[in-house]
Amino acid sequence: MDRTELAAPPFVREHRVSTAARRLRIAWQTRTVSEPALGRLLGLFVLLVAAAAQAGLGHGPATQTFLLVFSSIVIEALPFILLGALASAAIAVYLPERTLGSIARLPLGLQIPTAALGGVAFPVCECGSVPVARRLIARGVHPAAGITFMLASPVMNPIVLTSTWVAYGGHTRGAEMVVGRATLGLIAATTAGWAIGRTRAPDLLRARASDHGDEHSHDDDHAGRGVAFAGHLVADFLFMGKFIVLGAALSAFVQAALPESFVSTLGGAPVLSSLALMAVAYLLSLCSEADAFIAASFTSFTLGAQLAFLVFGPIADIKLSVLYGATFRRWFVPRLLLVTVPVIVVGSLIFEAMIR
Amino acid sequence: MSVDARIVRGAVLGAWAFFFLVLWVTDGTSRYLGSRTQWVVPFGAVVLTLAVLAYVFGFLRSRGRAAALTLREAVSLFALLVPLAAIVLAPHAALGSFAASRKGGGSFFLSMRPAPPASPADVSFLDIREAEGGKDFADEAGIHTGLRVRLLGFVTGSKYVPPGTFELARFYIACCVADAMPVGVPIDGRALHRGSFKRDSWLQVTGALEQRGKRLVVVADHIAPVPEPSHPYLSFRT
Numbered sequence: 001m002d003r004t005e006l007a008a009p010p011f012v013r014e015h016r017v018s019t020a021a022r023r024l025r026i027a028w029q030t031r032t033v034s035e036p037a038l039g040r041l042l043g044l045f046v047l048l049v050a051a052a053a054q055a056g057l058g059h060g061p062a063t064q065t066f067l068l069v070f071s072s073i074v075i076e077a078l079p080f081i082l083l084g085a086l087a088s089a090a091i092a093v094y095l096p097e098r099t100l101g102s103i104a105r106l107p108l109g110l111q112i113p114t115a116a117l118g119g120v121a122f123p124v125c126e127c128g129s130v131p132v133a134r135r136l137i138a139r140g141v142h143p144a145a146g147i148t149f150m151l152a153s154p155v156m157n158p159i160v161l162t163s164t165w166v167a168y169g170g171h172t173r174g175a176e177m178v179v180g181r182a183t184l185g186l187i188a189a190t191t192a193g194w195a196i197g198r199t200r201a202p203d204l205l206r207a208r209a210s211d212h213g214d215e216h217s218h219d220d221d222h223a224g225r226g227v228a229f230a231g232h233l234v235a236d237f238l239f240m241g242k243f244i245v246l247g248a249a250l251s252a253f254v255q256a257a258l259p260e261s262f263v264s265t266l267g268g269a270p271v272l273s274s275l276a277l278m279a280v281a282y283l284l285s286l287c288s289e290a291d292a293f294i295a296a297s298f299t300s301f302t303l304g305a306q307l308a309f310l311v312f313g314p315i316a317d318i319k320l321s322v323l324y325g326a327t328f329r330r331w332f333v334p335r336l337l338l339v340t341v342p343v344i345v346v347g348s349l350i351f352e353a354m355i356r
Numbered sequence: 357m358s359v360d361a362r363i364v365r366g367a368v369l370g371a372w373a374f375f376f377l378v379l380w381v382t383d384g385t386s387r388y389l390g391s392r393t394q395w396v397v398p399f400g401a402v403v404l405t406l407a408v409l410a411y412v413f414g415f416l417r418s419r420g421r422a423a424a425l426t427l428r429e430a431v432s433l434f435a436l437l438v439p440l441a442a443i444v445l446a447p448h449a450a451l452g453s454f455a456a457s458r459k460g461g462g463s464f465f466l467s468m469r470p471a472p473p474a475s476p477a478d479v480s481f482l483d484i485r486e487a488e489g490g491k492d493f494a495d496e497a498g499i500h501t502g503l504r505v506r507l508l509g510f511v512t513g514s515k516y517v518p519p520g521t522f523e524l525a526r527f528y529i530a531c532c533v534a535d536a537m538p539v540g541v542p543i544d545g546r547a548l549h550r551g552s553f554k555r556d557s558w559l560q561v562t563g564a565l566e567q568r569g570k571r572l573v574v575v576a577d578h579i580a581p582v583p584e585p586s587h588p589y590l591s592f593r594t
Contacts, residue, residue, distance in 0.1 A: 032358035032424040045434055049441045058445035061454030061556075067446040068455075072388040072533035074439040075379070078372065079396035082403055163392075163530075227417060230410030237407070238365055242432045245439055255534065259458050286535050289393070293530040294537070 062256050070252035074245055076287060077127045077319070081240045082233075084128030088135040089232035093225055095139070104140040111145035112193050116186055119153030125288045126154035126314045127244060127323070131236045134205060134327050143204045144197030148189050151340075154288040154314035155185030164310065167292035173303065176355050177292070177310070184311045184347040188340050192315070196335045204328055208239065243326045247319025251285035254318070258283070273301050274308040274348045278341065281313035288314035304352025312344050361425040362415050366408060368433045373404035375440055383586075387450065390529040391591040450588035451527050452556040453512045456538035473497055479505045480590065481526050481539040484565070488572050499565065505574060506562045507541060508585065513555045517542040518568045522553060524561055529589045536589060542568075545576040558584050 033041070052058070058067055091100075103111065122129070133150030137143050154160065164181050165174040197204070277298060286294060291313050295306045316324075316336060324333050376397055379385050385397045473479050479499060487494035494500065507524055514523040517540075525540035527533075543561050545553075553559065563576035 028428050029426060031427045033427055033430045035357055035359055038359050038364070038425070038430065041430060041434065045437065045441075049444060052441075053445055058442075058447075058449065061452060064446050064449045065451060065455045065458065067442045068388075068449055068451060069534050071439050071442045071446075075388045076393055076396060076532040076534075079376075079400040079403075082400060082407075086403070226410060227414035230407055230414050233407055234365055234369060234411050238368065238433065238436065242435045245435050248439070251534070255458065256455075284534065287393075287531045289531055291535070294535050 066252045066256040069255050070248050073248035073251060073285065073319070077244045077248065078237075078241060080125055080128040080287075081131070081244060082237055084131040085233050085236035085240065087122070087128070088131040088236050089229045091132065091135045091139060092232045093229045097139075100136075100139045100141060103145075104142060108142055108144060108198075111142050112148045112190055115141075115145040115149035115193070116152040116190050117156070118149050119156035120158065122149075122153050122157065125157075125160070126317075126320055127240070127287075129153045130320070130323050130327055131240055135236075137201050137205060140201075142197070143199055143201055144193040147197040148193030151192055151315050152186060152189035155189070155311060156182060157288075160288045160292075160314075163289050164292040167296045173355075177303070177307065180307045180351045180355075181310050184307060184344065184351065185314070187347060188311055188315060188343045191343050192336055192339045195339045196332070204332070206327060206329060208235075239326070240323060243322045244319055247285060247317075247322040250318045250322070251283065254283045270302065270304070270349060270352065271345060273305040274345045275341075277301055277305045277309035278312040278344065281309045282317050284313075285317040285319040286313060302352050303355060304348040307351050308344050308348035311347070312340065315340050315344075358424040360422040361429055362411070362423055364425055364430065364433055366411050366415065368436050369404060369411065370408045371437060371440060373401060373408050375443075376401035376404060386587045386589065387448075387533075389532050390535075390589070393531045448584075450584060451533060451536055451538075452510055455527070455536070456512045456514065456525055456540070459536065459538055479503070481507065481509065481524075481541050482528060482590070484541050484572050484574075485539050488570060499572075501565055501567050501572075503565045504562070505565060506560070507543075507574065508558070508560050508582065509540075510558050510584075511553045511555050512538065512540055514540055518571055518573060520544055520546055521568075521573055524559060524574075527589045529591060533589070542571055542573045543576055543579075544573050545579050548576055548579050558582050 057063055103114075106114070119129075122132070129150045133146045136149065137146035161178050161182060165178045168174040168177040277295075280298075281291070284294070291310060295309045298306055298309070301309075316333070321333050324336070379388075380397050380401050385394045389396065473483050479497070483493075483497055483499060484505070487497060487499040509524040509526045512523045512525045514525075517523045521542035521544045523540040524543045525538045527536040527538050529536045543559075543563070544566075545561070558581065560578075560580045560582045561574060561576050562578040563574040566573050566575050
């Protein structure tokens, strides 16, 4: 080893490490891929898949469970991402500047409740609402209103409320759970919007290359707008899609590795049971259109705790956290948890006291 | 020479469009999704195909404005192909006893009341479990001791069954496999079979219901090993 390197003082070594890390990061972001390099990457990918298949990786019960849960979450979520990307592209290309301008000029006190109720008109689950909210904020809607819309629409949409009613209807608790879910969801979304969205769009959103329209034609003619629409659609879909893949992998790992019964012992304690089911909702990353069927099965937990599961899941889970991390600044997820967790816990306790 | 990123983006998008088309045409959707969300597959197939076509059209219109593919984007585009690789690795897989042990057991069981079966011949795993929990439902559905039932499911190896029985189960899904819940019924097959059945083996069991403690047990008079059905999961009947 080089003697001079050994003798270098700590701050020189740190400087060298940080310089190397910076160079690596710049290379990672800017280095272009040549045709032979892409061929090698593709070859490596195919070789790895073939080797894994040859080794029988997909045959063990644990890996099979992981692969099935992982692929099913992606298969279900990607079309919803697509739906969100369609709406996002339509906002980017077809919604006139003056329409968004008039929404943006509304007082914040009016924008937030309007955005919260806007979820009723946009029946997609949480994966689809992220790109739409991002586009709305990028085009001038107040960040607080954008966040409120994003968090409220997966709870307020009619399909989710209907599935909640169906899942609890047999126990004659359907009406209470639907009203509880819609009310607490609305409160949590508007509180989070107020508390963490009162900032400027550039301070909230992570910058993305596609925001600058680097590849889209913005010609005024019909074909030009169609091409721009497809460009935005593809950019949003591919951008969000890779984070859904990562989030689904994490969630599938948790499902394959941890037995659900590990939280059953916490069912009795009021605050703890709400927190436990919120943790389960975070780990499972279920679609808000299906989670009521799972919530209803947690019979050792109070209805208040089940409500906490139903409200918290569409606001924050593993796959959403990854998606939020890619869409918003680093501080967004911790602040979101800091605001919504106490609101939902308190709300679930009040709900429990009211229906008892 | 660097690669035009638009070609690789189009190819990844095309791969997903093709996959959704294959899933739609081959009726493979039920291995991943429940009946209420299966519409996403034709939706994905059609919209993604249209998006690919529009993207290719846009690419042809503006060929001169190439966007170089960066290392970061290349890796992230490959990441989007990983789920397709996962499907290739386990093409005909279905959740089994391992998943049942993770997702169910102990105090976790399904408590959603199904619509009663049209006739006793249609009695399902969910109906029997619901009848264990409520006499009203059992009366309404005509589920009682002595009723003959026919169940098709897999062996779980669960310990939460009365002595002398084994558990036969099916997974019920609402939206996708991630929300699958196992619903099992104890089977007493001692009159027909000595020893235990292999976990994950699929059986067609016919027999009569018998109350043992809190559980309804099927006392089997016919057990036949069968291949795994093409639709391994059941959906909620509500």
